[in-house]
Amino acid sequence: MKRSKIMELGVGLFMLAGILGLVFLGLRVSGMTLQAPGDTFRLEANFSNIGSLKPRARVTMAGVTVGRVSRIELDTDWYDARVILELDGDLEGKLSRDTTAAILTAGLLGEQYIGLSVGGDPETLADGDTLRDTQSAIVLEELIQQFVSNVMSD
Amino acid sequence: MIEQITSLGRRGCELLESLGRAGIFVAQSAVGVPSREGWHLWLRQMHFVGVLSLAIVLVSGLFIGMVLALQGYTLLVDFGAEQALGQMVALSLLRELAPVVAALLFAGRAGSALTAEIGLMKATEQLSSMEMIGVDPLRRVVAPRLWAGFVSLPLLTIGFSVVGIYGGYLVGVEWLGVFEGSYWGNMQASVSFIGDVGNGMIKSLVFALVVTWIAVFQGYDLVPTSEGISRATTRTVVYSSLAVLGLDFVLTAIMFGGLT
Amino acid sequence: MSDTPFVVVEGLHFSRGDKEIFRGVDLAIPRGRITAIMGPSGTGKTTLLKLIGGQLVPDAGRVLIDGEDVHRQSRRALFAMRRRMGMLFQSGALFSDLSVFENVAFPLRVHTDLPQTMIRDLVLMKLEAVGLRGARELMPAELSGGMARRVALARAMALDPELILYDEPFVGQDPISMGVLVQLIKRLNQALGLTSIVVSHDIKETLTIADYVYVIADGQVMAHGTPQGLDVSEDPRVSQFVHGEPDGPVPFHYPAVDFYTDILNSGGRR
Numbered sequence: 001m002k003r004s005k006i007m008e009l010g011v012g013l014f015m016l017a018g019i020l021g022l023v024f025l026g027l028r029v030s031g032m033t034l035q036a037p038g039d040t041f042r043l044e045a046n047f048s049n050i051g052s053l054k055p056r057a058r059v060t061m062a063g064v065t066v067g068r069v070s071r072i073e074l075d076t077d078w079y080d081a082r083v084i085l086e087l088d089g090d091l092e093g094k095l096s097r098d099t100t101a102a103i104l105t106a107g108l109l110g111e112q113y114i115g116l117s118v119g120g121d122p123e124t125l126a127d128g129d130t131l132r133d134t135q136s137a138i139v140l141e142e143l144i145q146q147f148v149s150n151v152m153s154d
Numbered sequence: 155m156i157e158q159i160t161s162l163g164r165r166g167c168e169l170l171e172s173l174g175r176a177g178i179f180v181a182q183s184a185v186g187v188p189s190r191e192g193w194h195l196w197l198r199q200m201h202f203v204g205v206l207s208l209a210i211v212l213v214s215g216l217f218i219g220m221v222l223a224l225q226g227y228t229l230l231v232d233f234g235a236e237q238a239l240g241q242m243v244a245l246s247l248l249r250e251l252a253p254v255v256a257a258l259l260f261a262g263r264a265g266s267a268l269t270a271e272i273g274l275m276k277a278t279e280q281l282s283s284m285e286m287i288g289v290d291p292l293r294r295v296v297a298p299r300l301w302a303g304f305v306s307l308p309l310l311t312i313g314f315s316v317v318g319i320y321g322g323y324l325v326g327v328e329w330l331g332v333f334e335g336s337y338w339g340n341m342q343a344s345v346s347f348i349g350d351v352g353n354g355m356i357k358s359l360v361f362a363l364v365v366t367w368i369a370v371f372q373g374y375d376l377v378p379t380s381e382g383i384s385r386a387t388t389r390t391v392v393y394s395s396l397a398v399l400g401l402d403f404v405l406t407a408i409m410f411g412g413l414t
Numbered sequence: 415m416s417d418t419p420f421v422v423v424e425g426l427h428f429s430r431g432d433k434e435i436f437r438g439v440d441l442a443i444p445r446g447r448i449t450a451i452m453g454p455s456g457t458g459k460t461t462l463l464k465l466i467g468g469q470l471v472p473d474a475g476r477v478l479i480d481g482e483d484v485h486r487q488s489r490r491a492l493f494a495m496r497r498r499m500g501m502l503f504q505s506g507a508l509f510s511d512l513s514v515f516e517n518v519a520f521p522l523r524v525h526t527d528l529p530q531t532m533i534r535d536l537v538l539m540k541l542e543a544v545g546l547r548g549a550r551e552l553m554p555a556e557l558s559g560g561m562a563r564r565v566a567l568a569r570a571m572a573l574d575p576e577l578i579l580y581d582e583p584f585v586g587q588d589p590i591s592m593g594v595l596v597q598l599i600k601r602l603n604q605a606l607g608l609t610s611i612v613v614s615h616d617i618k619e620t621l622t623i624a625d626y627v628y629v630i631a632d633g634q635v636m637a638h639g640t641p642q643g644l645d646v647s648e649d650p651r652v653s654q655f656v657h658g659e660p661d662g663p664v665p666f667h668y669p670a671v672d673f674y675t676d677i678l679n680s681g682g683r684r
Contacts, residue, residue, distance in 0.1 A: 004194075004198075007197065007198065007201045008197060010201055010205045011197050011200045011201050011204065011205060014200070014204050014205045014208060014306075014309065015200075015305075015309060017309075017313065018308070018309030018310075018312050018313065021309075021312035021313055021315070021316040022312050022351075024316050025248070025312065025315060025316065025347070025351045026347050026351065028338065028342075029244050029248070029315075029319060029341055029342065029345050029351070030342060030345040030346060030347040030350065030351055031341075031342025031343065031345070032347055054343070054344075056342075056343060056346075057343050058339060058342075058343060065339075106237055106336055106339070106340070111237070111238070111241075111336075111339070111340050111343045111344070113343075
């Protein structure tokens with residue numbers, strides 16, 4: 001009887017480890033959050049070019065992750081990209097109205113993410129507001145083209 | 155010439171017949187009312203098939219993750235993209251390596267043992283005597299093993315992935331000096347839970363079914379002599395490996411190949 | 415006890431591959447008696463038991479147990495029918511992962527809802543009957559061949575079956591355990607009123623316990639009768655078998671071409 005108890009314990013631990021592993025794969029590897037949806041608020045931002053930004057990319061502030069990109073769509077009024085950001089609920093009502101969003105690249109070829117920097121406006125952004133001041137992704141080809149034409153004209 | 159065609163035809167018929175037997179076999183085994191007794195038998199097989207395979211699967215996973223990180227780093231550093239190491243390690247493991255390698259190890263470690271065990275029970279008339287006692291060996295012997303295999307392999311695959319990603323972290327971050335934040339950050343940005351973890355799990359479930367099925371069927375259907383057992387054990391490993399690799403291609407094409 | 419036979423085999427045909435094993439076997443096994451089925455090795459006696467137990471399906475003919483056709487049953491009904499039978503396999507066929515006690519308890523546990531204490535009592539009773547109550551904690555690998563067979567006998571009796579099939583119970587036993595088994599089979603049959611079928615080629619032992627004997631050779635019933643009747647049979651084949659003469663109408667040699675032709679033709683070919 002005692003041996004079978006040890007066996008049951010082993011199998012139980014094995015299954016528990018499997019489930020914990022799956023949780024690890026969900027949270028740590030695929031970056032899902034356990035926070036309830038109510039804990040976040042949304043902002044929108046239009047960019048003329050988003051480069052290779054993808055949904056679920058990080059949104060950072062001073063290097064600290066404060067949210068994720070939840071959706072990217074084409075804005076047919078302006079023919080630019082509308083990016084919907086899902087931000088930490090703690091920040092609601094704390095970001096000034098002139099906060100800027102820029103698409104940045106981690107390293108030369110790394111992932112692209114959005115960096116926010118706060119301005120000085122006393123009025124703050126609420127759920128569903130749009131960020132006016134944005135800076136598009138740097139596209140390497142354009143950069144090179146610019147550089148080449150500068151050299152040529154010099 | 156005609157003789158060759160005839161022999162080809164005979165082979166084809168034999169193959170079909172054996173597939174049919176295997177199908178009836180798995181159907182008769184899998185449907186059974188789970189009882190308290192059955193639960194105990196299943197638990198025992200879980201221990202034998204799952205827990206005892208854990209060590210080899212985890213050690214292999216660790217090494218494969220470490221090698222991936224090492225190889226990936228030397229490749230990525232040329233493009234200045236070593237930040238993408240985490241993404242590379244995680245995606246290779248979750249989509250391909252963990253389901254496939256864990257299934258191959260499982261076929262070698264647990265599948266062959268299942269075949270040999272059932273085969274020996276058949277050779278020593280234990281299965282026959284069970285039938286004569288009025289207990290269906292498909293329910294009593296085969297079903298718990300089938301279900302244990304089906305549950306164990308996905309769990310082992312999860313373990314393989316987790317340990318592999320940790321191995322990649324050890325080599326990439328601790329040893330080669332990739333920035334820790336970008337190892338995890340890049341990974342989190344590119345791994346989708348449904349698309350990558352989920353599809354990997356589906357693969358693993360399919361492999362689990364196929365490998366255990368082959369193993370128990372080969373054991374149940376073998377010629378009850380010592381030569382028959384050794385042949386069936388070999389067949390289990392060969393057929394399972396081929397089936398896993400072949401099915402992996404098909405599943406990959408469906409899941410990631412843009413075929414809809 | 416009625417006089418209708420418990421087991422009836424009618425016109426049984428069975429072949430394995432191209433080899434015809436039975437070509438029309440008819441048997442009637444009387445209720446409550448020990449019936450022996452004898453014959454030279456390789457005549458398919460074990461196959462006959464498997465056909466009676468429903469593990470193999472005949473090509474033609476049928477097997478009736480207590481009036482029911484074994485091979486016309488659904489899988490479930492067949493398993494239910496087998497609870498009324500016990501079979502003693504040549505090797506014992508004990509479950510190697512269970513102890514002696516658990517082996518005997520196995521049929522009780524799967525087929526009854528008896529409480530633990532009652533199962534224990536029943537198992538000890540059966541083990542006592544075969545004289546192995548003291549060996550209950552041993553594993554099958556630790557038993558001698560004779561002991562394993564006695565444990566298997568206890569297991570076959572666990573559910574108090576109406577019919578027990580013995581497959582070569584005396585093969586490979588030393589004289590003492592052979593004697594023990596002969597006594598056991600006879601005593602159990604008398605005490606419990608079982609119908610027994612003993613398949614064997616050990617003539618002396620079998621004839622001492624059997625009430626009725628069938629001799630099978632060449633896929634057919636060659637002779638049948640009481641042991642006394644067979645002993646004085648005029649049929650040369652029967653008397654060769656019963657008296658154990660090496661050569662006679664039943665040939666010592668496997669069918670082959672003439673020896674001298676074979677030897678002289680051996681140049682280069684096998």
